[in-house]
Amino acid sequence: MENCIFCKIVRKEIPSTKVYEDDYVYAFKDINPQAKHHVLVIPKQHILSDINDITEDNCFIIGRMFYAAKKISEILGIEKSGVRIINNTGKDAHQTVKHIHIHVLGGQDMGEGLV
Ligand code: AMP
Numbered sequence: 001m002e003n004c005i006f007c008k009i010v011r012k013e014i015p016s017t018k019v020y021e022d023d024y025v026y027a028f029k030d031i032n033p034q035a036k037h038h039v040l041v042i043p044k045q046h047i048l049s050d051i052n053d054i055t056e057d058n059c060f061i062i063g064r065m066f067y068a069a070k071k072i073s074e075i076l077g078i079e080k081s082g083v084r085i086i087n088n089t090g091k092d093a094h095q096t097v098k099h100i101h102i103h104v105l106g107g108q109d110m111g112e113g114l115v
Pocket residue numbers: 005014016029030031032033040087088094095096097098
Protein backbone atom coordinates (compact mmCIF):
# COMPACT_ATOMS: atom_id res chain seq x y z
CA MET A 1 0.00 0.00 0.00
CA GLU A 2 1.32 3.34 -1.13
CA ASN A 3 1.29 5.35 2.09
CA CYS A 4 1.56 2.59 4.68
CA ILE A 5 4.62 3.10 6.89
CA PHE A 6 5.24 -0.65 7.24
CA CYS A 7 4.98 -1.18 3.47
CA LYS A 8 7.56 1.60 3.11
CA ILE A 9 9.81 -0.28 5.54
CA VAL A 10 9.45 -3.48 3.47
CA ARG A 11 10.29 -1.45 0.32
CA LYS A 12 13.26 0.06 2.20
CA GLU A 13 11.95 3.58 1.65
CA ILE A 14 12.14 3.97 5.44
CA PRO A 15 15.15 2.53 7.29
CA SER A 16 14.74 -0.23 9.83
CA THR A 17 16.90 -2.60 11.83
CA LYS A 18 16.19 -6.07 10.46
CA VAL A 19 16.07 -8.96 12.91
CA TYR A 20 14.62 -11.67 10.66
CA GLU A 21 13.24 -12.07 7.14
CA ASP A 22 11.88 -14.87 5.01
CA ASP A 23 9.71 -15.13 1.90
CA TYR A 24 6.56 -14.16 3.81
CA VAL A 25 7.44 -11.86 6.70
CA TYR A 26 9.83 -9.08 7.69
CA ALA A 27 10.82 -8.41 11.31
CA PHE A 28 12.54 -5.32 12.65
CA LYS A 29 13.23 -3.49 15.90
CA ASP A 30 10.45 -1.27 17.19
CA ILE A 31 11.50 2.38 17.12
CA ASN A 32 10.02 2.93 20.59
CA PRO A 33 10.94 -0.25 22.50
CA GLN A 34 8.72 -1.27 25.41
CA ALA A 35 11.14 -3.98 26.63
CA LYS A 36 14.82 -4.84 26.29
CA HIS A 37 13.93 -6.67 23.09
CA HIS A 38 10.95 -5.41 21.09
CA VAL A 39 10.57 -6.69 17.56
CA LEU A 40 7.71 -6.17 15.11
CA VAL A 41 6.76 -8.97 12.71
CA ILE A 42 4.79 -8.01 9.61
CA PRO A 43 3.67 -9.83 6.47
CA LYS A 44 5.66 -8.49 3.52
CA GLN A 45 2.42 -8.01 1.61
CA HIS A 46 -0.27 -5.71 2.95
CA ILE A 47 -3.00 -8.32 2.80
CA LEU A 48 -4.42 -7.71 6.29
CA SER A 49 -4.96 -4.50 8.23
CA ASP A 50 -5.85 -6.26 11.46
CA ILE A 51 -7.35 -9.53 12.69
CA ASN A 52 -10.77 -8.60 11.26
CA ASP A 53 -9.36 -9.26 7.77
CA ILE A 54 -8.28 -12.83 8.56
CA THR A 55 -10.01 -15.49 6.44
CA GLU A 56 -9.59 -19.22 5.94
CA ASP A 57 -7.74 -18.44 2.73
CA ASN A 58 -5.16 -16.04 4.19
CA CYS A 59 -4.76 -17.30 7.77
CA PHE A 60 -1.58 -19.21 6.89
CA ILE A 61 0.27 -15.90 7.22
CA ILE A 62 -0.53 -15.79 10.95
CA GLY A 63 1.29 -19.07 11.34
CA ARG A 64 4.22 -17.65 9.40
CA MET A 65 4.28 -14.64 11.77
CA PHE A 66 4.39 -16.91 14.83
CA TYR A 67 7.02 -19.10 13.17
CA ALA A 68 9.07 -15.92 12.71
CA ALA A 69 8.54 -15.07 16.39
CA LYS A 70 10.02 -18.43 17.34
CA LYS A 71 13.02 -17.86 15.05
CA ILE A 72 13.46 -14.35 16.47
CA SER A 73 13.48 -15.62 20.06
CA GLU A 74 16.25 -18.04 19.03
CA ILE A 75 18.19 -15.30 17.22
CA LEU A 76 17.96 -13.11 20.32
CA GLY A 77 18.87 -16.04 22.58
CA ILE A 78 15.73 -15.70 24.69
CA GLU A 79 13.87 -18.86 23.66
CA LYS A 80 14.40 -20.33 27.12
CA SER A 81 13.54 -17.23 29.17
CA GLY A 82 10.41 -16.52 27.12
CA VAL A 83 8.66 -13.90 25.03
CA ARG A 84 5.37 -12.05 25.11
CA ILE A 85 3.58 -11.74 21.76
CA ILE A 86 0.97 -9.02 21.33
CA ASN A 87 -1.35 -7.94 18.53
CA ASN A 88 -3.24 -4.67 18.75
CA THR A 89 -6.43 -4.55 16.70
CA GLY A 90 -8.61 -1.46 16.61
CA LYS A 91 -9.35 1.58 18.70
CA ASP A 92 -9.52 0.16 22.21
CA ALA A 93 -6.18 -1.59 21.68
CA HIS A 94 -4.65 1.67 20.33
CA GLN A 95 -3.55 0.13 17.06
CA THR A 96 -1.62 2.87 15.29
CA VAL A 97 -0.41 1.13 12.11
CA LYS A 98 -3.09 -0.55 10.01
CA HIS A 99 -0.81 -3.23 8.58
CA ILE A 100 -1.23 -6.32 10.72
CA HIS A 101 1.72 -6.98 13.02
CA ILE A 102 2.73 -8.74 16.19
CA HIS A 103 4.96 -7.32 18.87
CA VAL A 104 7.56 -9.78 20.18
CA LEU A 105 8.79 -8.62 23.58
CA GLY A 106 11.43 -10.18 25.80
CA GLY A 107 14.83 -10.06 27.41
CA GLN A 108 13.39 -9.11 30.79
CA ASP A 109 10.62 -10.08 33.21
CA MET A 110 7.54 -8.39 31.77
CA GLY A 111 5.32 -8.82 34.78
CA GLU A 112 2.09 -10.73 35.35
CA GLY A 113 -0.39 -8.19 34.05
CA LEU A 114 -1.32 -7.88 30.40
CA VAL A 115 -2.99 -4.49 30.71
P1 AMP B 1 0.60 -0.63 17.21
O1 AMP B 1 0.35 0.45 18.23
O2 AMP B 1 0.29 -2.01 17.68
O3 AMP B 1 -0.07 -0.32 15.89
O4 AMP B 1 2.17 -0.66 16.98
C1 AMP B 1 2.84 0.12 16.05
C2 AMP B 1 4.29 0.11 16.44
O5 AMP B 1 5.06 0.57 15.37
C3 AMP B 1 4.61 1.01 17.65
O6 AMP B 1 5.14 0.22 18.71
C4 AMP B 1 5.66 1.98 17.08
O7 AMP B 1 6.67 2.30 18.00
C5 AMP B 1 6.18 1.22 15.88
N1 AMP B 1 6.73 2.02 14.81
C6 AMP B 1 6.16 3.07 14.19
N2 AMP B 1 6.97 3.56 13.24
C7 AMP B 1 8.08 2.77 13.25
C8 AMP B 1 9.28 2.75 12.48
N3 AMP B 1 9.51 3.64 11.50
N4 AMP B 1 10.22 1.82 12.78
C9 AMP B 1 10.00 0.93 13.76
N5 AMP B 1 8.88 0.88 14.51
C10 AMP B 1 7.94 1.80 14.25
